[in-house]
Amino acid sequence: MKDFSEKAFPKNFLWGGALAASQCEGAALEDGKKWTTGDAMPYGVFGDIVIPPPDNYLKKEAIDFYHRYKEDVKLFAEMGFKMLRISISWARIFPNGDEEEPNEKGLQFYDNLIDELTKYGIEPMITLVHFEIPLHLALEYGGWTNRKMIGFYKHFVETIYTRYKDKVRYWLTFNEINVILDAPFNGAGIQAKPDEADKQVLYQAIHHQFVASGLATKIGHGINPDFKIGCMVANSPHYPLTPDPDDMLETMKRDRETLFFADVHARGNYPGYMKRYFRENNIQIEITEEDAELMKHTVDFISFSYYMSYCATADESKEKELGNVKSAVKNPYLESSDWGWQIDPKGLRYALNQFYDRYQLPLFIVENGLGAQDELVLDGAGGYTVNDDYRITYLKAHLQQAYEAIQDGVELLGYTSWGPIDVVSNSISEMKKRYGYIYVDKHNDGSGSLERYRKKSFYWYKEVISTNGASLFGSCL
Numbered sequence: 456m457k458d459f460s461e462k463a464f465p466k467n468f469l470w471g472g473a474l475a476a477s478q479c480e481g482a483a484l485e486d487g488k489k490w491t492t493g494d495a496m497p498y499g500v501f502g503d504i505v506i507p508p509p510d511n512y513l514k515k516e517a518i519d520f521y522h523r524y525k526e527d528v529k530l531f532a533e534m535g536f537k538m539l540r541i542s543i544s545w546a547r548i549f550p551n552g553d554e555e556e557p558n559e560k561g562l563q564f565y566d567n568l569i570d571e572l573t574k575y576g577i578e579p580m581i582t583l584v585h586f587e588i589p590l591h592l593a594l595e596y597g598g599w600t601n602r603k604m605i606g607f608y609k610h611f612v613e614t615i616y617t618r619y620k621d622k623v624r625y626w627l628t629f630n631e632i633n634v635i636l637d638a639p640f641n642g643a644g645i646q647a648k649p650d651e652a653d654k655q656v657l658y659q660a661i662h663h664q665f666v667a668s669g670l671a672t673k674i675g676h677g678i679n680p681d682f683k684i685g686c687m688v689a690n691s692p693h694y695p696l697t698p699d700p701d702d703m704l705e706t707m708k709r710d711r712e713t714l715f716f717a718d719v720h721a722r723g724n725y726p727g728y729m730k731r732y733f734r735e736n737n738i739q740i741e742i743t744e745e746d747a748e749l750m751k752h753t754v755d756f757i758s759f760s761y762y763m764s765y766c767a768t769a770d771e772s773k774e775k776e777l778g779n780v781k782s783a784v785k786n787p788y789l790e791s792s793d794w795g796w797q798i799d800p801k802g803l804r805y806a807l808n809q810f811y812d813r814y815q816l817p818l819f820i821v822e823n824g825l826g827a828q829d830e831l832v833l834d835g836a837g838g839y840t841v842n843d844d845y846r847i848t849y850l851k852a853h854l855q856q857a858y859e860a861i862q863d864g865v866e867l868l869g870y871t872s873w874g875p876i877d878v879v880s881n882s883i884s885e886m887k888k889r890y891g892y893i894y895v896d897k898h899n900d901g902s903g904s905l906e907r908y909r910k911k912s913f914y915w916y917k918e919v920i921s922t923n924g925a926s927l928f929g930s931c932l
């Protein structure tokens with residue numbers, strides 16, 4: 456074995472992976488669960504909302520994690536995971552969202568999953584809401600446009616906190632809370648196409664989520680003062696397309712569309728630049744005294760997903776391309792994934808520094824990865840594998856930059872890459888776009904045995920974890 460003592464990540468660094476209930480569990484209507492907004496988006500974020508969803512939509516079965524979690528957790532343990540980020544499907548616990556009594560069968564699934572993780576020493580991190588709410592809450596109440604959502608969310612969150620107060624330490628109140636701006640149904644159960652949502656309605660819904668998030672932080676710390684409660688934003692920093700000062704100002708503006716959400720969570724109130732935006736756009740947010748008090752319950756850490764960076768320009772004639780849910784101008788210096796997401800490892804170092812300089816709070820990379828089309832091939836030993844060197848190259852370069860950010864002084868708690876096992880994509884709702892270290896035999900047309908296979912990256916990540924990151928700078932593989 457090679458000596459990897461030179462460079463290593465901090466002691467107790469939380470290596471692992473991240474999943475979301477609607478994209479992996481399947482069992483869409485099992486054990487009392489009802490439809491969610493995730494089920495009602497069978498064609499992805501930009502496709503039509505379909506209620507009820509068509510017969511064979513992919514998330515209905517997804518990768519059947521609901522029934523196969525033991526096998527999957529065992530594989531994560533084999534890779535040496537320290538943490539698995541999961542989300543709780545609200546509709547398994549409160550199928551309509553507005554009931555008093557929780558659904559015991561839904562809770563039992565998460566009891567079993569958390570116990571299984573604990574058995575292998577894998578710490579769970581729980582995202583309370585990851586892009587789905589019970590469909591009933593969207594149809595009957597208008598999703599997060601309605602202030603009543605804060606009460607329903609409180610009841611859900613209290614139920615979960617109380618149940619797992621001695622088993623779970625790390626919590627995220629909402630996944631990629633800023634995505635609501637570009638995907639209102641995905642982010643908040645608001646039935647509007649991305650560009651068609653009324654800004655007044657949208658920002659009031661965002662306000663309700665801020666209050667709910669502050670409330671969740673407050674009651675969580677009350678239930679267990681050791682809870683670490685964080686916010687989560689989709690972080691894709693912008694670079695100015697040119698040194699033109701107008702491009703720089705546009706860059707600041709675009710970045711603030713993300714920073715706004717972290718600012719509120721870290722500082723407990725609305726930043727001046729947003730108050731100006733509201734004034735100039737005739738947006739009046741209803742903020743009660745109680746709201747303002749609850750928002751003061753700021754987060755313990757800030758987490759984010761990082762997949763790509765964007766460019767910004769004040770020149771409106773420049774063509775924009777779709778990236779992770781939102782569109783921006785292309786960076787001529789970067790290559791893109793098959794789905795047009797620009798690959799920029801150094802942007803991760805920049806993003807970590809930008810956030811740490813701004814907040815001086817611990818950070819957590821809770822999603823990162825390369826969505827790619829994989830080919831299952833014979834492994835030469837009678838089995839099958841995927842030779843995903845492209846994925847290794849992507850992940851390695853990003854982790855090296857995370858290491859650089861740590862050297863810059865950033866306090867980074869951990870890294871959970873997205874979809875450690877292939878799952879249904881969120882943006883396009885397909886299986887073709889895979890992120891995993893573990894290949895799942897399931898295809899866009901719904902066919903496949905659901906068998907799991909270790910990809911080349913499985914062994915690579917295992918080595919990264921076992922050397923606490925040192926192998927990134929000189930691997931045996």
Ligand code: BG6
Pocket residue numbers: 475478586630631689760779822826873879880881882883888
């Ligand atoms: C994030 C989401 O936006 O990116 C995940 O939190 C999502 O739910 C991931 O799956 C990757 O995006 P996609 O669209 O490639 O699945």
